[in-house]
Amino acid sequence: MSIGIVAALAPSMAQAADGCGFVVCTEVKHSPGAITAAHVEQSDGGQYFASNVAPPAPPYRYQLSPPCVVDDRENGGCRPSDFRTCPSPPGRIVEDLVLERQNLVLPDSPTTIDGLTPLAGAAPGTPVGGWDQMLRACIDITALNPPPSPGEVFRYFETLPLPQLLTQHQPPGNGLSGLPVIFYTDSSTTQTFTVDIRGFTVVIEAAAQQFTWHTGDATGQIVTTDPGLPYPDQTIEHDYRSGTYTAYLTVTWGATFTVNGSAPADVPGTTTTDGPPVTFDVLQARSVLTNPYD
Template sequence: MKYALVFGAMIALSGVAASTEADPTPPRGGGIAGEAKGSVIDVKAIDVSADGSVHRPRNADGSPASVEFRRMPASICFTQDFPTTKGQVGACGPGEREGALVVACEAEQVALDPIFKQTWVNNPDGTISDLSRWELQNPASPGDCLAAVDLAPLAEAEFQRLTITPSPVTIQPPDGWTLVNVDTITYTSPAPQTFTTTLLGIPVTIEATPDTFTWDYDDGTTPMTTTDPGRAYPHHTVAHVYEEEAVATITLATTWQGRFQITGTATWTPITGTATTTTAAPPLTIHEARARLVTEPLD
């Protein structure tokens, strides 16, 4: 991992040293905080009221937390061109020159701002005191490089939450009826579906691709599973023969495989696990064609 300095205009994120229940500079609309435990961040939500007051994060047991973690830009302060301190942007003193600390990552990686920590004391009356400034959690490693493999567990969870459009069902003959002892043709679309989302604030694209298709023809026979989506007549490859007159509802269960890609990179990473959708076609009437003798010729 490499670091670079960038000089120029910077946005100040001033630390607060006050004995008050509300943080005077909360993130608008709330945010996400997390407690870093090694390579794992225990994420907590920050609830910001309409009046701007902050309900600080709580521990897993519901008790008030006394530490908060946030990712935000870091800077280095210079005196006579020598670095003196690292801290959040806007933390340099009089006469010091400020430079942004930028993490230079390898190809196919994305840079994350460093984690800053703020602590305070929860008083019995519900107020807080000894609110510290935001300080780098790990001054020796300001910022991180994140690869797709680091996002894989989050991508897996997101894949299960996606609303995948169920595969369409096409039946031939197309008019809601078919005949006993002839092929009833079924097929669907094999097209993948793409979704855009963010994981840890990083934009990603998730792709869902149909993998297997299970056809239930609703006549008591064993459902048929295939990797073939089928084709239309006369090149059809998936069909079923009904043996009795009835009304049947054909259903299709599609199993989807997933993969994801960090925006701006070229590599796709497989997602562990699958998703399933189910489609039910309109009722299908099954007729039996019978031969009849007639006295008059048919026109």
């Protein structure tokens, strides 16, 4: 996924985590599919930390990319093995990332630390050469405060108070055996939520994608992609034998999201809600001879 967001951060005091100190910088820039960082270091406990606080005259700059982005860049596809989850302590953002670095021109030196020769007159700190892939690891990027990832947005999406859609049926009240029962819902099938995720304004547009009508009898379920319509334009019908039945509707919700007004992106997953049940009787109609002159 390409990220094209520049996140302005307020300066903060130095923070320490697992013996690795860093200071949050005032600006974080994102290149397509990657997060740039001025410095990456490893703590005594083995955890990697990225920040934009570099030592004096740093020899490298860094970028951190999701493995799937690197695989797609190099091989034109994303392998299933490119997905894994990193444990994140409370208040920390730790992601599975590929670490790459690029040489920078050193002060008062005609070369870089790795012996690359820059263009004549290149100022100290000028990038030289391409990106060298270093390692893949779980890297703490809290200090960079990157925009919320799709996975992070999905975790919020799962907790949203999505509506529980009502099941409507016709005929209202009791049905008749031999006469199909019509199902539909007239509840709203879209909803917009605005949430704050680490200081970013995230707008989530939820929409119903699938409707599972639990009929309450042995035939099971009816699955549709539309919410149905009432008579005479009905699209969802079910035949019942006489008896008492309880039906309800399960809705599968998908969503898109924006971050600080960015282009919409898909939330990578769905969630479901169950609507309240509705109970009705289906009666057996019997013909009775009558005298039309009575």
